[in-house]
Amino acid sequence: MHADHAGRTADPVDPTRKARLASRLGGTVAARWFEALYETPLLFAAILDDAGRVLDANQPVVEGCGLERAEVLGRPFWACGWWTPDPELSARLRGWCEAVLRTGEPLRTRSHFFLGDGTRRLVDLVLFRVGDDDGAGYLMVTGLDVTDALATQREREHRVDVQADALHQVAEARQRAIETVRRAEWRAEERLRRLVVVALELLGAETVADLTTIVVDHAVPVLGADGGALVVRQGTDRLRVVVGERLGRQVQAGGDLPYDSPLPAGHTARTGELLLLPDRAAGLAFTPQMAEVYRITERDAWAFLPLRVGTGLLGALAVSWRDEREFAPDEIAVLEAFAAQTAQALDRIQHLRARRESALAAQRLSEALQYSLLTQPPTAALLDIAVRYQPAAHEAKVGGDWYDAFETADGATMLVVGDVTGHDREAVAAMGQIRNLLRGLGYDSGDGPAALLGRLDRALRGLRVGALATAVLGRVERDPEDPPGMRRLRWSNAGHPPPLLRGPDGSVRVLAAHDLLLGVDPDANRRELVVELAEGSTLVLYTDGLVERRDGVLDDGIEVLARRLAEIGDRPAEEVCDLLLRVAPPGHEDDIALLVMGLRPTAPVRAAAGRRPGRGR
Template sequence: MDDQPGPAVPDRTELALLRAAVEGGLDGMVVVSADGRIVTSNRRFAEIWPIPAEVVASGSDEAALASVLDKLVDPDAFLVRVHELYGTASGAARDELLLRDGRVLDRYGAALRDARGDYIGWAWYFRDVTLERAAVVDAGRLGALIAVAQRLADARSEEDVLGVVSGDGASVLGAAGAVLCLAEPGAARVRTLATGFFDEGLRAEVAELPADAPLPVVRVATTGEAVFLADRDEALARFPGARDSYVRARAEGAGVVPLTSHGRTTGSLGVVFTGRHPWRTADRALLQALAALTAQALDRLRAQAAEQEATREVRRLGEALQHSLLTPLPSSPLLQLAARYRPAARAARVGGDWYDAFPGADGCTTLVVGDVAGHDRAAAVAMAQVRNVLRGVSVTVDGGPARVLAALDRALRRLDIDTLATAVLCQASAAPDDPRPRAVRLRWSNAGHPPPLLVHPDGTAEFLARVPELLLGVAPDRARTDHEVTLAPGATVVLYTDGLVERRDQDLDAGSARLRAVAGELGGLAPDRLCDALLDRLAAGSEDDVALLVVRVAD
């Protein structure tokens, strides 16, 4: 008789703790038994995979798998991989799933075994990594768009423009081909230039078309209204007369945006995809930016001023790219916010300065100003990466600014974003123990950035300077420090980059002293007017770009 004790059975408290741990995780989790039954899953799994309640209630893993196939870009590969892993009944696997709605899921699975080593099922874990992947992808596309702008500046003919747009330009979006449609106001016909993706016969047929031809590129060129089509069914529902062209072009998803010059529509730019293409907001903005660059290149050709326009175009691109990453400021009953970005006086100087403000996970308002080292395309790309990763980190990491900056530093290392950056990150919330109903608690941590300037309601000003801490990208595992101050109603905090205070002909202390004096003098202005006044008084002719964020505690 075997007298050895069996495995310990968890008591009710231990089971409750285990369940709470499963529910509290960042990952969606589901456990499937060896015979294909769903044993347990958590709330996050249901949020990621909205499986019908009756399917969940049935406990059938096969039914659950079938219910999500229409959400996947490649459902066949998904099923093959799942059944392959179930068949091996051993080991672990990790991959990424692309969903038709544009999300990206990190999937990890591991075979489960009991104390005797027998296979008893499989555990799956899912995490939505869309923001993290988009941060890296969009930053890379930002850099590629700058390269497109520089090539368009060298274009000497409409064919050159089409070559750039259909090559590097289409690649930025992942498109298979591109079409330019050029129109003159009131003209009865339009001209189109299509890339080699389309067969020669089709290119010849559409080279010149009536202005009322039932094609998306013609419609947009004559109306100025953009069209974004996820797939062929949607396209043909809106443009039934385009069926023959769509079939011959092997097109599925498509996007067409107007080309404008001096407020006038001069044509359209269209891109096509051989598969379905859900249009994210970032994708639409990127195509519109590409169209703006294309329109400006064509305009330069018409005006015979390519060389004179090229420098100004790169300057405008740098400014537009910066501003595209500077999202609208959030509203708050406690705070009045205003921000500005001013590019450097030198024309082709694209920098790494940025500001941001967004609601925090715990109800606070997160405020940040930062500066990535460098003044070139690489700096702009790195700035986009750092800013977007910081947003993702901020909404997933609980704790004060020091913890968020430390997590950002580690995330940059894991994502191989090799750059140096300064940043000051603040969290503003209602002061918990202050008798004044509108007093605000400001917590901040500083990664080698110029210190925030606090202007008190009486006009006195002081820098919130503490012991300097390391830049981001130097020592990601080094601990960081939180600081805290209570702001009275009417107090103002000025966050800025060094372009506001640094000059070649004066030292940093002198520039900082000027900022303190001017901010104290003008501190009674509304935040928007204060931003403009500080830039006019301190940043005129600056050789560096400037990001500025002004925070006023509501009276």
């Protein structure tokens, strides 16, 4: 179908206008139909709003019909120049549009229409309603100019009718002609339908392999082709070849070509030149190396089309046929349209991959920073301390969870587990600052946990560390009046999940008392509580990733953790850590920091090069 009658040459489609409409439609179904139909040279295509006004139309339906775009956009479809020369026809079009918008039932019909010079033509018209997620409706209009085809058919029928001396033969010829036209119409409709499906599939391609399957194995067979490949430029020294499955298992599934390869695919990917090789003689004349390609593919005709986006050359699309062929101009135009759509999809895939690789590199850097701050706990004769850290199951997240354990200058042991809000590099950086500040403040001051958390909060404000964090801080120390195996835990909680304490008798206490989190009010009062630790006690500090459930409340998760701690019994801290981590929900969406301290009569001293606190499960 050709829309620019009488030799008219229309201006190219305004990409800015197209982009504005695509932005307005957003990610709706209407947007996907519009994107698939807008650039096609094969049929008229327009999109109307729910009042029947023309939002946009492709080049064949406006400039190709001799109309001015400014006189079409924004006007009711039935009030534009295709119909207005005939008021009755205009009224009929209005009724069709309103019925489809009202009922949602598609309509297909044939109707006369007028070119800009008044020429009367006949169009095969399809109107169908497309809805979006908000319930708004759009009316898609497509059409195929069938004037010439019907005129040809009428002339043929007339010639047959006048041959009265061969009535029987004429009748048979007439029937065959009608069937041919019907089959041609069906093939044209089926081709258009499959091309639209392919265009929509291209929007979902995420890898070059996906793109090859859609274009080479799904799309080009619509045109009668039988296989092909994508050739993608890899910098300035290599070409990556991804072969479609239709070429057969004997063809290598993919590989690299030298950048200066003499093969036609390399030439087109390197120079941007369209190459058509209708037979083996043409291919061998281009380069003798095509002999091997012909041998292993058993395809005699090839077309190599450049993949361009703007001024950038991304590679080449190779399309093959089993038999020799002559390339018709309309076939070349469709192949070039396919190559343009393929190039757009390839450009999107490459940008998506680059963004993912950049995000993954940032993720790994943040994780490395985070792990560098999660050091081994101190070892002591009586205190058995073990730690674990598990990142969230979602790889795109890093968190501000941390644990720490260190000995102070006066011989006490400080224990802390905290969580900075956020899941990004800023949260990791803030976590490092808070951890190091707390270490510096607590090492030689002798202050208790409540005083230390207050000093830390004021330091965060004074040093302009703009972060919110929860933390529970404990100080394990010995009172000279206590028995040798007894210790005291002084602790303070800044908005953090409560610690759990398992006694020697197996009972588990939830140390449930907490104050305001850090970073809100540095002058807030903070409480400090004291609990005695007897030999055989186990203290558990953790972040909410261990107990938080998507469909439950935090208290339920804490209760499950407490029951698990009671069931574990008197075990070394390393074993307790591993067993408690099993409580975490599968695919947990938040990081987990866990610190377990056991008070043992004789705790083994772990070597500094022992098990690294990290991703142990």
